[in-house]
Amino acid sequence: GAVVSQHPSRVICKSGTSVKIECRSLDFQATTMFWYRQFPKQSLMLMATSNEGSKATYEQGVEKDKFLINHASLTLSTLTVTSAHPEDSSFYICSARDLTGGLSYEQYFGPGTRLTVT
Amino acid sequence: DAKTTQPPSMDCAEGRAANLPCNHSTISGNEYVYWYRQIHSQGPQYIIHGLKNNETNEMASLIITEDRKSSTLILPHATLRDTAVYYCIARSGGSRLTFGEGTQLTVNP
Numbered sequence: 189g190a191v192v193s194q195h196p197s198r199v200i201c202k203s204g205t206s207v208k209i210e211c212r213s214l215d216f217q218a219t220t221m222f223w224y225r226q227f228p229k230q231s232l233m234l235m236a237t238s239n240e241g242s243k244a245t246y247e248q249g250v251e252k253d254k255f256l257i258n259h260a261s262l263t264l265s266t267l268t269v270t271s272a273h274p275e276d277s278s279f280y281i282c283s284a285r286d287l288t289g290g291l292s293y294e295q296y297f298g299p300g301t302r303l304t305v306t
Numbered sequence: 307d308a309k310t311t312q313p314p315s316m317d318c319a320e321g322r323a324a325n326l327p328c329n330h331s332t333i334s335g336n337e338y339v340y341w342y343r344q345i346h347s348q349g350p351q352y353i354i355h356g357l358k359n360n361e362t363n364e365m366a367s368l369i370i371t372e373d374r375k376s377s378t379l380i381l382p383h384a385t386l387r388d389t390a391v392y393y394c395i396a397r398s399g400g401s402r403l404t405f406g407e408g409t410q411l412t413v414n415p
Binding site: 232 | 342344347348349350351352355393402403404405406407408
């Protein structure tokens with residue numbers, strides 16, 4: 189089956205620093221990748237949709253200058269949390285859509301990255 | 307995408323079938339019903355999806371009512387490792403997945 193990886197799986201950073209999270213589709217090409225955020229005991233919230241070669245589309249309320257998304261190739265998207273603050277501590281999950289999907293367009297999820305800002 | 311409604315929690319005995327309901331009364335004709343699950347502190351895992359017909363794979367069965375206003379995910383022989391939050395999502399092809407609150411399934415020994 190399709191595999192999506194994320195790196196790092198866990199990161200701790202100091203307040204004010206920036207953190208980059210990578211999302212890779214390992215055995216398929218993905219024109220579209222999605223970034224979600226999940227706070228404890230809550231559901232996943234879509235942050236942005238990342239299209240290869242074009243600017244990401246952010247959901248309402250998500251600051252595009254704070255959460256920088258780059259999708260430079262069909263297998264890699266990165267999310268950079270700039271000037272991180274403790275309230276940015278969360279579980280960040282990426283998802284990639286299989287380029288070959290027909291009408292159903294399956295999405296495959298990465299294992300998530302736990303960010304803790306101290 | 308159509309809104310879905312699921313019970314917040316369910317319990318099931320190990321080895322028994324787990325039947326997870328989902329209401330999607332406003333689903334439109336081109337929207338599929340998808341099921342994902344999320345085990346604690348992991349990314350969501352795809353389970354199954356369907357449009358009109360019942361579907362079965364190695365993980366589960368999906369029963370969709372004839373009017374498509376509700377569906378049931380069936381795990382035929384639940385194990386402790388099936389304890390997770392199960393999400394039912396209605397979406398049309400190409401749209402992004404948005405998650406509701408899901409059902410916390412707890413499989414008890």
